[in-house]
Amino acid sequence: METFLNAFRDAYGALARCRARWDDAQGASVALLGTAVNAFERLPAIHDAARARAVDGSEILIDDAFASRVVEAQYAALDRVFARLREECARFDALTRELERAKTDAWTRTRNLKPPPKRAGGERSGPQPSIADCVLGLEEAWRMHKDECALKREIVKRASTCEDAEELKMLLRLFSAQPNLDPEELRLIADRVPVKNVEADTRA
Numbered sequence: 001m002e003t004f005l006n007a008f009r010d011a012y013g014a015l016a017r018c019r020a021r022w023d024d025a026q027g028a029s030v031a032l033l034g035t036a037v038n039a040f041e042r043l044p045a046i047h048d049a050a051r052a053r054a055v056d057g058s059e060i061l062i063d064d065a066f067a068s069r070v071v072e073a074q075y076a077a078l079d080r081v082f083a084r085l086r087e088e089c090a091r092f093d094a095l096t097r098e099l100e101r102a103k104t105d106a107w108t109r110t111r112n113l114k115p116p117p118k119r120a121g122g123e124r125s126g127p128q129p130s131i132a133d134c135v136l137g138l139e140e141a142w143r144m145h146k147d148e149c150a151l152k153r154e155i156v157k158r159a160s161t162c163e164d165a166e167e168l169k170m171l172l173r174l175f176s177a178q179p180n181l182d183p184e185e186l187r188l189i190a191d192r193v194p195v196k197n198v199e200a201d202t203r204a
Helices: 002-050 064-111 131-159 165-177 183-190 198-203
Strands: none
Touching: 002 064, 002 131, 002 165, 002 183, 064 131, 131 165, 131 183
């Protein structure tokens, strides 16, 4: 049983690495979306300033062509922000695929066991998790990240066409919250198979 659990340590190590890279992508994405919110909130002021008139209303201080260029430049900056956000979403996609491979490999490893594990892999040995615990943990981690990845894609898609500052703020809050990822549940999953090889420690 311990030998088989050691084989799962690589998969759970991959889960830990994916989680760390996911957190990096999340931090970058939240910052980008926050930049978009701030830029969008500045648009009315930029537009008004670009079309400012003298106090007596007799003179346009900035001509229409320049005013248009100022506003267009702000929209161009927003486009660049959303292009980078889509790149971050591609990182979330890639990490989700890595988690899918980890859980698929775990299922394959279990199905190929000879002889088949007792009680469909549900048998435990002392404090060690069962084979089923190990496999289902990877399955659940992948499912949560898959759902969150899909939500993030929809948020970025909506935000890139949003013209309401308050809605954009709401989308930022939803993106930041990551409602599909339960931190405590993910911690419990990660703890099922410690990445460190305890067997090696025993020999030492």
